[in-house]
Amino acid sequence: MLEAHGVGFSYPGIRVLQDINLTVEAGERHAIIGPNGAGKTTLFKVLSGEDIAQEGTVTYQGQDVTRKGAWERVKLGFGRTFQVARVFPEMTVLDNMIVALECRQRIRHESGGPWWKVAAGRLLLEEARERLAEVRLGGVADDEAGILSHGDKKRLELGLSLALEPRILLLDEPTAGMSPDDRKEVVQLLKGLQEKRDLTLLLTEHDMDVVFGLATRLTVLSLGQILASGDPEQVRKEPVVREVYLGQRH
Amino acid sequence: MRNDFLDVYFSGVKGRASLVLAMLILVASVPFSPGSGLTFLVGLLMIQAVFAISFNILFGLTGLISFGQAAYFAAGAYGTAYLMQLDVGMPFLVAWVLGGLIGGVFAIAVGLVALRRASGIYFAILSLALGQLVYTVIRYSDALGRDDGMLGIDRPVLNFFLFQIDLGVGERYFYFILIATALLVAFLWWVWHGKLGRVLFAIRQDPDRVRFLGVNVQRYQQYAFVIGGTTAALAGGLMGPWAHILTPELAHWSYSALPILMSLLGGVAYFWGPVAGAIVFAWLGYITRTMPGIQELVIGGVLLVIVLALPGGIAGGAARIRQWLRRRRLTNEKEAGSNA
Numbered sequence: 001m002l003e004a005h006g007v008g009f010s011y012p013g014i015r016v017l018q019d020i021n022l023t024v025e026a027g028e029r030h031a032i033i034g035p036n037g038a039g040k041t042t043l044f045k046v047l048s049g050e051d052i053a054q055e056g057t058v059t060y061q062g063q064d065v066t067r068k069g070a071w072e073r074v075k076l077g078f079g080r081t082f083q084v085a086r087v088f089p090e091m092t093v094l095d096n097m098i099v100a101l102e103c104r105q106r107i108r109h110e111s112g113g114p115w116w117k118v119a120a121g122r123l124l125l126e127e128a129r130e131r132l133a134e135v136r137l138g139g140v141a142d143d144e145a146g147i148l149s150h151g152d153k154k155r156l157e158l159g160l161s162l163a164l165e166p167r168i169l170l171l172d173e174p175t176a177g178m179s180p181d182d183r184k185e186v187v188q189l190l191k192g193l194q195e196k197r198d199l200t201l202l203l204t205e206h207d208m209d210v211v212f213g214l215a216t217r218l219t220v221l222s223l224g225q226i227l228a229s230g231d232p233e234q235v236r237k238e239p240v241v242r243e244v245y246l247g248q249r250h
Numbered sequence: 251m252r253n254d255f256l257d258v259y260f261s262g263v264k265g266r267a268s269l270v271l272a273m274l275i276l277v278a279s280v281p282f283s284p285g286s287g288l289t290f291l292v293g294l295l296m297i298q299a300v301f302a303i304s305f306n307i308l309f310g311l312t313g314l315i316s317f318g319q320a321a322y323f324a325a326g327a328y329g330t331a332y333l334m335q336l337d338v339g340m341p342f343l344v345a346w347v348l349g350g351l352i353g354g355v356f357a358i359a360v361g362l363v364a365l366r367r368a369s370g371i372y373f374a375i376l377s378l379a380l381g382q383l384v385y386t387v388i389r390y391s392d393a394l395g396r397d398d399g400m401l402g403i404d405r406p407v408l409n410f411f412l413f414q415i416d417l418g419v420g421e422r423y424f425y426f427i428l429i430a431t432a433l434l435v436a437f438l439w440w441v442w443h444g445k446l447g448r449v450l451f452a453i454r455q456d457p458d459r460v461r462f463l464g465v466n467v468q469r470y471q472q473y474a475f476v477i478g479g480t481t482a483a484l485a486g487g488l489m490g491p492w493a494h495i496l497t498p499e500l501a502h503w504s505y506s507a508l509p510i511l512m513s514l515l516g517g518v519a520y521f522w523g524p525v526a527g528a529i530v531f532a533w534l535g536y537i538t539r540t541m542p543g544i545q546e547l548v549i550g551g552v553l554l555v556i557v558l559a560l561p562g563g564i565a566g567g568a569a570r571i572r573q574w575l576r577r578r579r580l581t582n583e584k585e586a587g588s589n590a
Binding site: 048050069070071074078079080082086087088089090091095098100102103104106107112116117118120157160161164 | 443444445448449451452455456458459460462463464465466467519
């Protein structure tokens with residue numbers, strides 16, 4: 001579904017990614033792990049279009065998207081969340097969702113009711129409330145998003161991305177900074193959503209419980225290169241991986 | 251904050267409508283007050299209020315700091331006046347709309363350059379530089395009166411074919427300004443509170459997040475630019491016949507500071523903020539008109555106090571008072587309930 005061929009990326013004076021070859025199959029829950037500074041976030045940026053790869057190509061469903069910007073990739077079916085959740089802090093939670101749904105209307109060239117109407121239509125409002133309930137934010141719909149707890153912001157951001165009904169969702173550390181209970185919950189939420197909506201997930205994660213609880217495929221990144229990729233249990237057993245990454249932690 | 255757009259629709263519509271109506275009646279009664287000085291100032295105030303909102307569509311709503319807003323205002327003012335003075339019998343309303351379009355086209359051009367190449371402070375400086383271009387062009391154009399300005403601009407006659415309205419009679423042009431600015435404010439209110447306004451407001455808060463909602467952010471910033479430029483130019487187009495004279499100062503960067511100050515004073519997060527700022531600004535100018543020399547000092551001092559005391563501007567302060575009153579009412583009701 002999403003493939004990287006020989007992708008390389010450097011910031012001035014430092015090489016971050018080197019000859020990355022990665023395939024994400026449709027329906028996978030693909031986790032990328034690696035020590036801090038391995039290049040996970042940069043790889044995410046290059047795959048999602050926030051940054052453009054300097055070497056190699058990125059293809060999505062057979063189409064070359066290497067030079068396409070983020071918004072163009074989103075139109076093709078990409079969704080993305082950030083390591084530190086990014087929502088619209090000065091709007092209510094409900095308005096956050098309304099903005100996301102109206103963006104979907106634009107992408108699909110759907111009308112949102114009479115053009116002169118100021119408020120969002122009734123159907124859209126209903127959907128917004130349903131989607132907030134799905135990520136368990138129904139109770140705080142009228143709160144300003146800026147005052148939400150960290151975990152709630154993360155779930156709101158996930159909800160905003162899901163509102164566009166993406167086919168592949170890129171999650172940069174979806175449980176970063178959460179309590180163990182919240183983490184378990186997010187794992188269940190993501191599993192449920194993925195099965196219900198026929199989603200492909202690509203995520204980075206530090207927490208091994210989340211990784212092994214969620215991933216159907218595992219890729220290990222170290223110093224900008226891929227060390228191993230495959231079935232999570234098998235990758236876990238590879239000596240080089242144990243040495244570089246897992247060995248440091250367990 | 252801005253999230254009152256649902257509020258607006260579901261409650262208090264009557265309250266707001268009567269407030270707007272009261273304001274319209276108040277303004278409409280100004281020409282009946284003794285002395286014509288006030289009438290002129292209020293006409294100017296209405297024009298400048300639209301100018302200030304047009305700036306705040308860029309700044310408060312979309313998050314773009316334009317230091318060259320006077321260029322669009324002047325482009326509209328000079329464009330309209332120039333077309334009026336051409337001896338081709340162009341109806342005034344056509345000249346006015348064309349003047350607005352000149353501002354809009356100029357905004358597209360500036361936006362294409364500034365939005366593509368720059369962000370943040372660089373964008374501000376670039377908009378300033380491109381704005382000064384208009385100032386220079388006016389100062390060196392014979393057709394636009396060079397440094398002396400364009401003089402003797404008459405109040406127009408509106409020709410509706412079946413009948414004519416001579417706006418030169420009495421205070422008719424004042425009422426024309428009232429109607430024209432009311433329509434412009436209504437349009438800008440619609441932009442601010444509608445679907446377009448919501449996504450522009452989201453762009454101000456986090457353009458990257460909006461990109462990942464599939465929006466071409468640069469194109470929407472360009473929309474904001476065109477709306478701000480066109481409405482500023484339409485406001486400017488009303489100036490010539492009102493003041494009878496246009497001078498290049500209208501395009502100078504210091505004139506661009508006017509809507510910035512008004513917006514900051516009134517509250518950039520609120521649609522009516524710049525209007526409140528414009529009113530206070532005009533009022534300060536009016537009461538200090540007999541203090542030559544220390545006028546700027548007084549105005550500057552008052553602005554400093556207000557900005558420091560009310561970080562959200564006048565509208566922000568008013569919103570806080572409203573919240574406080576609501577909270578007090580709620581606690582009173584609760585106490586009344588527990589006593590009973």
